Amino acid sequence: MTPTEEEVARVMSSPERALAFDEITPATIMATDARIDGIDVDDFVADLEAEFGPIVREIPWLRFSDQRASFRGCACVIAPFWLLWRAMLYPINREWVPLPNGAVEPLTVGHIARVIDAGYWIEPDQVDP
Numbered sequence: 430m431t432p433t434e435e436e437v438a439r440v441m442s443s444p445e446r447a448l449a450f451d452e453i454t455p456a457t458i459m460a461t462d463a464r465i466d467g468i469d470v471d472d473f474v475a476d477l478e479a480e481f482g483p484i485v486r487e488i489p490w491l492r493f494s495d496q497r498a499s500f501r502g503c504a505c506v507i508a509p510f511w512l513l514w515r516a517m518l519y520p521i522n523r524e525w526v527p528l529p530n531g532a533v534e535p536l537t538v539g540h541i542a543r544v545i546d547a548g549y550w551i552e553p554d555q556v557d558p
C-alpha cells in the first residue's frame with residue numbers, strides 16, 4: 430500500500446469501525462467491506478478531513494453509500510413516521526431497518542487515496558493524466 434492508502438486504512442480501522450488495519454487492502458470497498466454506510470459516512474469523512482484536510486469533501490460520498498435508513502438535520506422529524514412505516518412492513522419483509530443492498534457504486538481505499546494524492550475528484554473509471 431502507498432503511504433496515503435495506509436493512512437486511509439488507519440482511519441478506516443479506528444476502534445468504532447468494522448475492520449482491523451491488517452484486513453484492509455487498496456481494494457477494500459467502503460460500504461460493503463468496511464460497512465461504512467448511512468450516517469457513519471459523516472463520521473468517516475470528518476475523521477479523514479482531520480487527517481488530510483478539505484480535499485476529502487471533493488468526493489461525492491453519498492453516491493457511494495446506501496442512505497435509505499439515514500436521517501440528518503430536520504429529516505429526524507420524520508423518523509418516528511418512518512419507524513411506524515417499517516413496523517407495518519415488518520410482517521412482509523422481516524426487517525426493521527433495510528440492510529445495505531450493495532446497489533451503490535464501490536469506493537475503494539485505493540480510489541480515496543488517489544483522490545487525496547491528486548487534490549481533486551477523479552471518477553473511478555478515469556486514468557490519472
